[in-house]
Amino acid sequence: xxxGYNLDDRVFLAVDCIIFGFDDEDLKVLLxxxxxxxxxxxxxxxxxxxxxxxxxxxxxDRILHRLTGMHDIYQxxxxxxxxxDRDPVARTISTxxxxxxxxxxxxxxxxxxxxxxxxxxxxxPDLIFDHNEMVKKAIRRLRRRTxxxxxxxxLLPEKFTMRQLQKLYExxxxxxxxxxxxxxxxxxxxxxxxxNEKDMTSSTKGSFLYQFDQEKxxxxxxxxxxLKL
Amino acid sequence: xxxGYNLDDRVFLAVDCIIFGFDDEDLKVLLxxxxxxxxxxxxxxxxxxxxxxxxxxxxxDRILHRLTGMHDIYQxxxxxxxxxDRDPVARTISTxxxxxxxxxxxxxxxxxxxxxxxxxxxxxPDLIFDHNEMVKKAIRRLRRRTxxxxxxxxLLPEKFTMRQLQKLYExxxxxxxxxxxxxxxxxxxxxxxxxNEKDMTSSTKGSFLYQFDQEKxxxxxxxxxxLKL
DNA sequence: ACAAAAGTGTTCTGTGTACACCCATGC
DNA sequence: GCATGGGTGTACACAGAACACTTTTGT
Numbered sequence: 001x002x003x004g005y006n007l008d009d010r011v012f013l014a015v016d017c018i019i020f021g022f023d024d025e026d027l028k029v030l031l032x033x034x035x036x037x038x039x040x041x042x043x044x045x046x047x048x049x050x051x052x053x054x055x056x057x058x059x060x061d062r063i064l065h066r067l068t069g070m071h072d073i074y075q076x077x078x079x080x081x082x083x084x085d086r087d088p089v090a091r092t093i094s095t096x097x098x099x100x101x102x103x104x105x106x107x108x109x110x111x112x113x114x115x116x117x118x119x120x121x122x123x124x125p126d127l128i129f130d131h132n133e134m135v136k137k138a139i140r141r142l143r144r145r146t147x148x149x150x151x152x153x154x155l156l157p158e159k160f161t162m163r164q165l166q167k168l169y170e171x172x173x174x175x176x177x178x179x180x181x182x183x184x185x186x187x188x189x190x191x192x193x194x195x196n197e198k199d200m201t202s203s204t205k206g207s208f209l210y211q212f213d214q215e216k217x218x219x220x221x222x223x224x225x226x227l228k229l
Numbered sequence: 230x231x232x233g234y235n236l237d238d239r240v241f242l243a244v245d246c247i248i249f250g251f252d253d254e255d256l257k258v259l260l261x262x263x264x265x266x267x268x269x270x271x272x273x274x275x276x277x278x279x280x281x282x283x284x285x286x287x288x289x290d291r292i293l294h295r296l297t298g299m300h301d302i303y304q305x306x307x308x309x310x311x312x313x314d315r316d317p318v319a320r321t322i323s324t325x326x327x328x329x330x331x332x333x334x335x336x337x338x339x340x341x342x343x344x345x346x347x348x349x350x351x352x353x354p355d356l357i358f359d360h361n362e363m364v365k366k367a368i369r370r371l372r373r374r375t376x377x378x379x380x381x382x383x384l385l386p387e388k389f390t391m392r393q394l395q396k397l398y399e400x401x402x403x404x405x406x407x408x409x410x411x412x413x414x415x416x417x418x419x420x421x422x423x424x425n426e427k428d429m430t431s432s433t434k435g436s437f438l439y440q441f442d443q444e445k446x447x448x449x450x451x452x453x454x455x456l457k458l
Numbered sequence: 459a460c461a462a463a464a465g466t467g468t469t470c471t472g473t474g475t476a477c478a479c480c481c482a483t484g485c
Numbered sequence: 486g487c488a489t490g491g492g493t494g495t496a497c498a499c500a501g502a503a504c505a506c507t508t509t510t511g512t
Contacts, residue, residue: 162464163463180465183465183466202462202464203464204461204464205463205464205465206463207465
């Protein structure tokens with residue numbers, strides 16, 4: 001019966017993080033090159049073990065902070081992986097999280113310490129264990145989530161152009177979008193502030209900068225507004 | 230660093246199952262009344278500990294089978310819960326699964342052994358630990374999933390009427406649907422076989438029975454067709 | 459003057475949604 | 486003959502998708 005807390009049944013519980021970033025062109029994932037066992041020298045997700053005094057969310061926070069130096073990163077629990085032989089060293093279940101960060105804000109010294117590197121989705125190498133599967137699942141989830149919640153703003157600088165935003169969505173969804181339809185749809189959500197400022201680096205004419213309006217967004221969040229791009 | 234398989238970090242990993250059924254009126258959840266510690270005498274989800282030689286999916290299968298006597302139950306991993314004090318006996322993380330069964334097919338002797346009972350969603354009692362939260366999350370997920378995938382057929386007998394199917398969707402989504410629009414949408418999916426047989430129990434005129442066409446469904450599954458009800 | 463990106467509206471089509479009447483049968 | 490649930494089609498509104506030209510300014 002459902003009794004018996006049998007000490008032999010205890011397992012290691014790992015947390016692995018799929019970290020997404022965006023560099024104005026591609027959606028990317030941050031991977032580390034392991035200089036420790038097992039699988040030294042191979043690429044993998046950043047991860048760690050759950051400590052007995054923290055929740056899974058805490059562990060993900062800690063792991064993300066350790067690699068990026070950042071706090072309050074957008075993250076979401078993805079799925080728990082439990083194949084018997086997924087970790088050759090010991091029976092380990094891994095709960096994966098995906099996170100979304102601004103590619104320019106992380107601490108480069110830290111990421112260098114971990115030999116971390118950004119990879120475009122199309123160029124992700126063979127990863128250890130079942131990490132490739134985790135990444136695949138994270139991408140699927142991110143794509144779906146993007147259509148429901150305006151999630152992507154975490155990936156952009158504070159001020160950004162419509163063009164950047166569109167490129168971001170194109171990168172996430174992996175398809176071209178129509179400029180006019182896109183701008184209309186975004187505007188209809190009414191969660192951006194158009195600034196009286198232009199970004200002059202991208203063109204001679206310059207393009208208006210926008211800012212995400214956290215307050216408006218928080219108010220609307222309840223009525224879960226779809227996006228459908 | 231991400232090394233150290235520290236034996237002290239090992240935890241108990243439980244699997245708890247939210248089991249949905251449908252009785253032609255309401256969407257229901259199967260709960261057990263615990264006659265064992267902890268929390269003896271309270272209602273809870275059916276659950277158990279992950280054994281070291283099984284995956285989480287295996288464990289969910291095993292737990293579902295133990296309570297219902299059924300195999301090959303539709304199930305999906307939901308979320309892993311990890312609050313520090315969620316289980317007062319020992320540090321236990323729980324991965325929840327939700328399952329969908331035909332309410333008439335389960336083994337009643339078994340469910341009696343476990344003092345199990347079906348509860349309408351609106352009448353779910355206080356459950357142990359964080360099980361109420363699990364149920365809430367499962368309902369949300371089931372609702373969303375239903376709009377994407379024609380999941381609900383698991384809940385019906387092999388042959389069913391359009392009216393039954395509609396009631397099922399109404400129960401899952403918790404809203405009234407229009408009879409004609411519903412039938413049109415279902416037909417447009419083209420995954421049902423209309424039988425030359427009528428169910429005469431529900432009305433004097435009798436209503437045609439339908440069957441789910443697994444083959445057609447499997448073919449279409451790829452083009453993930455939405456339902457939007 | 460020309461190259462390069464920004465900005466801007468309208469039309470069409472398909473899908474969702476609302477809605478009301480006749481049918482068959484058992485009692 | 487009447488009560489009960491079963492079955493059927495149409496009209497309207499809205500949202501998604503397709504589409505092309507003008508503007509600005511640095512070179």
